[in-house]
Amino acid sequence: MVVDLASLQNKLTALADLGVKKALAKGAEEAEAFVSSEDVISIIIKKTVIEARQGVPSGIGLRVVVDGKVGFAATSGTDEAQIGKVAEEAVAVARIRPLDPDFKHLPDPIKRSSRDGIVDDSLIGFSEKDALKEVNMLAKTTFKRDKRIKSLEGYVGVGRGASAVANSRGIAASTKGSYIDAGIYCIAVKGGKQKTGSEFLISRELEDLSETGTKAADGAVKMLEAKPLGKSLRTTTLWENRAIGPLLGNMLKAASNARNVQEGKSYFKGKVGEKVASSILTIVDDGQLPEGLSTQKIDAEGVPMQTTSLIEEGILETHLHDSYSALRENGESSGNAKRELPEPFLKTPTVSTTNLVVKPGGKNLEELVAEVDEGVLITDYVMGVGHANTITGEFSVVAPSAFLINKGEIMNPLEPITVAGNFFHALKRVQELGRDTRLLYMGKIPSIVIGDLTVSG
């Protein structure tokens, strides 16, 4: 099925406009409508059993202001009667809210040129048959790679859709996009030992998945020779790009959020203009990176997205804003409003980073290893990122895939190790950056060397 995104955008824009009108008619002083629709294919394979689904989640969320107070209501589906009911409910909710003195008004239109990210025609035309074929290939290549691969879970997800925002202060805009998200998680078994490996790919463009399964299999098989570290020490940690991505993304998302700063819940509070990281670290929040997964013409409030310098040679440049936090400081939104997935129409906007782009260094992974006298190399996802304290920066994660480094050489794989420390303190101890930036969900991240973290196992 080919999805016609241009006509979908027109349809959603008209629905958003209808939502605003209905809310105003029900007595709102100000109103904002967010409408989205996304055609989703999702195939999961568990060893050999396939679960397949396809459909189009869509709906509308209305934010209204009544007597200066904000209300929100939302529904799946977009027929006119439903929109009327949602408008009525949003107004009713606003009436019972107490006044929030920090809320000024919904965003005004901002003149700022912005554009959509890459939209790949081959993903627009991607069918359920294509997705099934890819999943099957992923599973086959993984099993074929090594006899010790005993089981796996694989997935291919494809989405293409659009969203539109309108408000009563003159915002009326829409954006579109496409992505593919695919991966393999597998288990290798030898003797009584069982080890896991994973590999994945996420992109706005259709990519070649022929090596994804073999990489996952190799990762799992390698770990079968793991030995316990058998001690606890403070040492150098080399994180492969995909291993550090989620921790870096979660921490910077929370600390750079201006709402958190205003509520005293951010480590970056009062630190703009100060050195918060090693001077080799330069990070941009790029909502306009063409290949970035979060790139859109507009954010979840209809404000144009932009490129914001977050950390320049270790100095914190700014915090990130949606309209609520910006207007509270009489400033302008940086286009960082987001409604969490899935079903964004059921969510109220929050502040989020878009694509974090970390400026790469000059060395490849091998050269980075060669520089480490004593330490560990972490190659795959770590567990426990969700339990890290994003306010203070304290974290303790478990790395199921790690290797010992001695005198610049990779030694044996390690049984799961715990890596703990304070992320924000650790930013100042970033010693090296790789040139191997990789496109991940949270941005473009290279491999990173961080000194002096507690490692035990």
Next chain:
Amino acid sequence: MFELLHYGIKKGEDLGADFVEARFDDLFIRELLVEKKIVKDVKTLRRVGIGINTHYRGATGYSFSVDLSKKGIAEAATRSVNIAKASSAIVEMKVEPGETPLSKSKKLQLGVKKHPEDFPVDFKKDMILRAVGSSEEHGKNISSITGRYGELYGEKIFVNSVGTEISWSPMVLDLRIRVVSKEGDLLVDGGDGFGGSFGMEAFEVPEHSPETLGENAGKWAAEKLKAKPAPPGKHRALCENRLVGVLAHESFGHLTEADFIVSGMSPLAGKLGEQLGSEEATIIDEGTPDPEKYNGFWLPFDDQGVKTSKVVVLHKGKLVRYLHSRETAMLMKDSSTGNARAVNYNFPPIVRMKNTYFAPGDLSLDEALELLDTGIYAIRTSGGQASADGTFMFKARRGYYVEHGKIKRPLREVTLAGSILTFLQNVEGATKELTIQSGYFGGCGKDEQWPLPVGLGGPHLLVREVQFGGEK
């Protein structure tokens, strides 16, 4: 709506499907968030849609629609058949619909006295404020108080090719309160909450009133200000009802889900009939634990139209049953245990738990404390992690050091770690009371589907050699 769903089934069959099932969800959701005394967020959501699952020559396909017209359901049926057909061309493991008993059961409702629908949002806001006020009264050095109320109710309808017609009304309410107290650099928290399938009358019982919940949260946070970290190492432990419920679900229950058995991901594959735990360890998964006695999630039918029942998974330490959907039952020559559930109409049902709990024993709480002698009494949990190999790490919300059967002092940083199989072998006894709880907040996540309401519980369990973490 039944007529529309039948139309969808007919459409799927006309397109060549061997078996079709159609679901309709219409769920109302309301969430309130209060920080100190300020209402920070109020949301009203409606999630309504239809889902169609089809079988075609050993493969399945799922599609859904938010368009509730004949056209909408016909399109969903068409997409569903197309994806099943495409899948049948490549799938190696053929999945047949299996046993599909005919059920006719309409308008099933939990008998509640006071339906949340009949109470204005203001009333619910006031419930949170009552709890917050009570926390302020009983807390100490409070730095923040967060109160949340959530409710979900509505209707679910199910129809399939053999003529099954089911409709029932899910319902779950939840009130939670969390207090953070601060002294110098030390931040500690205390929390209480009450959730499950019941009406507003449940909050009128003194034990679960907003005032009691608020008082507990305030008191428990204050108590931790003077608490010492738990002594790290192995201790005999008395684990409280909600904590053992989370262990039953997170670290053991998932390993018994038959899709993980079929794929070989679970370490329990091939272990049916083996003695895994002590005689004192029995784990049950049930759809409708008596609502008069327990506060679980009321689930009379699963999302494949199978009537739920009481499934004993672990009987006196012996693994006796896996949890099945119709498909996994077919593949493993068992019958469905009614564990096929979908988080909402966007997704097909997959193997999930219902209300999972340890069965009670015969000890009184005093006897259990006496048997504990010296060790740690660990209560509830604020979360943790469990891996596919059975290792787990959970943080208890509260803990007490017990000496010679007497509670001596409160602890903070109570972290339990280990392997669930070792834990089960080390269960020495269980108390005779059983509590089960559910809730709107939180819920279970699997694959893409989160958060699914489930119930958890058990008695107090006495367990030897539990590894505790904590600061040195």
